[in-house]
Amino acid sequence: MTEKVLVYLEINNNKLEKVSKEIVSHSKHNFPDFEVIGLLLTDKADVSFLSEDISKLGLDKLFVAANNAFADFNSSLFANTVASYIGEICPDVLLMGATSDGRELAPRLASKLNIGLTADCTDLKIDENKTLLATRPTYGGKMMATIISKTKPSFATVRQGAFKFKPVSLVMPEIIYRNDDINGLTCYVDVISTNIKPEIEDWTTSDIIIAGGLGLKSKENFELIYNLCDLIGAKPAASRAAVELGWANQDIQVGQTGSSVAPKMYIAFGISGALQHMTGISNADKIIAVNIDENAPIMASADIAIPADAVTIIKSMIHKLSH
Amino acid sequence: MTFKIIVFVKQVPDTDDIKWTEHNTIQREGLDSIINPYDVAAIELAKNVKFILKDCKILVVSMGPKQAENVLIEALAMGCDEAYLLCDKKFAGSDTLATAYVLSQFVKTQCSDFNLIVCGQQAIDGDTAQTPSSMAEKLGIPQVCNVTALKDIDLSSSVWIRDTNICTQQIKLSHPCLISTSLKNADILPDINGYIKAQTANVATLTAEDLSVDIDKIGIKGSPTQVKAAYRPVIERNTVVFESKDTDTITDFIISEINNCKV
Numbered sequence: 001m002t003e004k005v006l007v008y009l010e011i012n013n014n015k016l017e018k019v020s021k022e023i024v025s026h027s028k029h030n031f032p033d034f035e036v037i038g039l040l041l042t043d044k045a046d047v048s049f050l051s052e053d054i055s056k057l058g059l060d061k062l063f064v065a066a067n068n069a070f071a072d073f074n075s076s077l078f079a080n081t082v083a084s085y086i087g088e089i090c091p092d093v094l095l096m097g098a099t100s101d102g103r104e105l106a107p108r109l110a111s112k113l114n115i116g117l118t119a120d121c122t123d124l125k126i127d128e129n130k131t132l133l134a135t136r137p138t139y140g141g142k143m144m145a146t147i148i149s150k151t152k153p154s155f156a157t158v159r160q161g162a163f164k165f166k167p168v169s170l171v172m173p174e175i176i177y178r179n180d181d182i183n184g185l186t187c188y189v190d191v192i193s194t195n196i197k198p199e200i201e202d203w204t205t206s207d208i209i210i211a212g213g214l215g216l217k218s219k220e221n222f223e224l225i226y227n228l229c230d231l232i233g234a235k236p237a238a239s240r241a242a243v244e245l246g247w248a249n250q251d252i253q254v255g256q257t258g259s260s261v262a263p264k265m266y267i268a269f270g271i272s273g274a275l276q277h278m279t280g281i282s283n284a285d286k287i288i289a290v291n292i293d294e295n296a297p298i299m300a301s302a303d304i305a306i307p308a309d310a311v312t313i314i315k316s317m318i319h320k321l322s323h
Numbered sequence: 324m325t326f327k328i329i330v331f332v333k334q335v336p337d338t339d340d341i342k343w344t345e346h347n348t349i350q351r352e353g354l355d356s357i358i359n360p361y362d363v364a365a366i367e368l369a370k371n372v373k374f375i376l377k378d379c380k381i382l383v384v385s386m387g388p389k390q391a392e393n394v395l396i397e398a399l400a401m402g403c404d405e406a407y408l409l410c411d412k413k414f415a416g417s418d419t420l421a422t423a424y425v426l427s428q429f430v431k432t433q434c435s436d437f438n439l440i441v442c443g444q445q446a447i448d449g450d451t452a453q454t455p456s457s458m459a460e461k462l463g464i465p466q467v468c469n470v471t472a473l474k475d476i477d478l479s480s481s482v483w484i485r486d487t488n489i490c491t492q493q494i495k496l497s498h499p500c501l502i503s504t505s506l507k508n509a510d511i512l513p514d515i516n517g518y519i520k521a522q523t524a525n526v527a528t529l530t531a532e533d534l535s536v537d538i539d540k541i542g543i544k545g546s547p548t549q550v551k552a553a554y555r556p557v558i559e560r561n562t563v564v565f566e567s568k569d570t571d572t573i574t575d576f577i578i579s580e581i582n583n584c585k586v
Contacts, residue, residue, distance in 0.1 A: 012489050075456060075466060100487035104468040107456035111423060116547030119451040133551065139448055144556045151547040189465050190495040192482060197490055208584060232581055265584045267577065278558045287560065288580060290573075294564075301558040304580075306565040308573055316574040 002035045003130055006091035009040040016053045019097030019160040026163035028058045031126050038062040039085050043071035058168035065180040072191040073101045079108040091153045093132050098157035106157045116149035122162040141256030141276030161204050161260035200251055203235035209263045213239035215270020215291055215310045222247040224314045231321040239271045255280035270310035273298025326379040327437045328369045332362040334387050334394040335448045358394040361443025364506035369441045370402050371473050380404045386425055392526050400513035400521035411530040416543035423457035428534040440501040455503035466501040467494045
């Protein structure tokens, strides 16, 4: 018998959320005995607007639930709908992104089904008994906990950036499209207005990320990171300490309370490398750390540790690259 | 009729020194504790409602060991009116589903005529953000998470600002309903009246029996999730320390690494 993993696919601004793609990719590559099934809720008459995205996912099957009421996110309505599909599909594993909506929907759904839920996972494995091992950071990233569930389906939400999306060659899955019935909706939520925020360019998927921390000593020095990134074609990032001091915007924070990234190269200038930062870059192919403090934790956990003043090196690099 | 708000608060450890029990749950006894910073923001929102509606009572509730009484007294000093501690050894080891069940039983058995529940979105120890939504489902009421402000309220409904990374929304809910806030660390200083009141206030303690909870649904036994392993993350890389201290050499090295990466 084939096991099934059901992935809830989130759509925002007519696009599939990145984390939804990452979860499908991870399931496809790491759960070999599992059939990977997608479920998405839409107010559209068909899903042609997502065809390109869907064809690269590698899903075995896709359920599309359509109703005008799905135009706005409503956790109670969405939980009712997803629950009815779970009853029909009977998945062994249920996964969704730990987005704002996902973190609101998942617990409501778990509570409805009276099943366990593990939030914000950074790793998912299947053991020899085909049990889901869901690993998540806890205590602000100071501890990792691996959670199993006594109930079925095993249910977890996944942090964006925890896995890499690997597109497959264009294959459309079998699509089961239904105009969904939403009888029995009792929890009324009235969305009076919605202001979509301007889309921020996704820096987290950049091949090269250059990050700065406290060792840069000032906001002016931190801004050199932007110059250097422009010269290299890299994307800037910051440690929590740099963000808290107002040197950088929180959107580019890396670590447990920021984004997880997995670039080919991560260059950390003046970052001490607290555990909560390091867990956010653990999937980077290569980490280069430049720090004057040879005893900083990052100097023992990077691939290449360079004991030098970060600002001096950045200035020297900018000088060389712009001449 | 008095408008009733329930605020759920959690005491969280204020230390790096986390100890785990033999069951891989957290050893809470003996830890220094603070009121979860998100829950302070929840109290602030509840007080905003009270300021507008006037005839309003704020009940503050926590589930935890005896020492969790301290955060309830603090909440009273911040302006909450009544405090309840849900304290029973049978609750120990409850996961988020079991906890949401216990809290929903408090609502059903002690304050079923509530109008509004306000929660902090998550606790800084677990960061799961599960309990509020889970509880809203158990109570069959509408909810909104990621709330950053109260826009408007009357006795029958309220409008809240929901702010996420994607959008900002105004959302109207009819009462009773639940909201959870993504704000934290609101600076609420206990006022003198609150402080005096808290000195003499009574924190009511309620057990599993008082809340008519089914003990098969609580504690370690009643929790569907189990911590299989808890460990400190180890970042393992074979670190090479760069030998040269010469700025030019270092600069050339990093630039060549970048160029190799781009190929």
